[in-house]
Amino acid sequence: MRASILYSTVGAVGGFIATVFGGWSDALVTLMIFMSVDYVTGLIVAGIFKKSKKSESGALESRAGFKGLCRKGVALLIVLVAVRLDIVMQTTYIKDAVIIAFIANEAISIIENAGLMGIPVPSIIAKAIDVLKKNSDEKMAG
Template sequence: MTNIKTAVLAAIGTIGGSIAALFGGWTSAMTTLIIFMVIDYATGIIVAGVFHRSGKSKSGALESRAGFKGLCRKGMILLILLVACRLDIMLGTGYIKDCVCIAFVVNETLSIIENAGLMGVPIPQVLIKAIDVLKAKEEK
């Protein structure tokens, strides 16, 4: 049993290391983007599954096709980020990846806020101001 566990952990480590190398290393901005993508997807499922207020389906309820489309969009975001990372490596810069991460983090944040609003959660003013700051950073 220990050998199987070691093999599985080694495989996961190898895959994770390969992905990080492909992206030219892992940054806190990328971690933030992944976390926000997971939160957005989870809150989208809650909005559709519990509150039945999703704009992604006619009934507002959970729909497998809408969920799959959401996952495909998230996958495309990661592919665009990969392109930005590789451009940074090729050009010897570090700002393209950061700009792309910021842009997508803002997008995910807006979607999370929208989902929270559909659930009836009041949005703190400080969060709205933070989103405005991120938007301004994205425009630069």
Template sequence: MKHILYTLIGIIVNIITTLFGIWNVSISTLILFMAIDFFSGLAVAGIFHNSQKTGTGTLESKAGWKGLCRKCMTMLFVLIAHRLDLSLGTSYIRDTAIIGFMANELISIVENAGLMGLPLPAALVKAIDILNKKSQTSQ
């Protein structure tokens, strides 16, 4: 049984590495940021009842599933970026995508911290507002 388990783990790791490229610090950091963002969003809705994603500000399964779908789509974009790197013979498209998504997750984490009542520096709040306004006008 132990050998079967190790074989299955090896196959899964091989598939993931083939799809996403080398598992390095940047992809681990992205996944960590995604997890922190998801769980801080759960805390905002479940404990603080201050979520901007729901009408009542509390937990709502539909909002949670949307968040998980967005996280999965983020990973699909990393996969696509890696495949583009392989096709074009480059090594920077995946890293660029990961850095962009890490910045997005970090902004969301900071917003969640603000919704929890954590005092944030005014410059940070203003920078997030500017980024949010720019993203809304470009849509």
């Protein structure tokens, strides 16, 4: 009985969030995945490699981690603003352009984290990020 209440509550909250964000588009899912990967790789850079650029010592610091989560939360709020602008303006491109821009930023950060760990990043990834940035700029231009 308790499990069904929990599942129903989680489903209702998830449904509400999906509705507010204009649905779970592939772009939004990708952004959420990239945000998670960036956060985890940032934790690894700081916690294991002690090479974080977010703290003085380069080591894991709770304040830096909290700031990172706050930044990601505000990015999602900006996506929410873009969704509402699309609704008011009866368009569909503002949300997509904003999400693509944030995906590009997250991808750049993931690559930087990989570099700090000494992991070589294939050039095709850098090219894909350039395409994302270009697509985002084109969508915002018109």
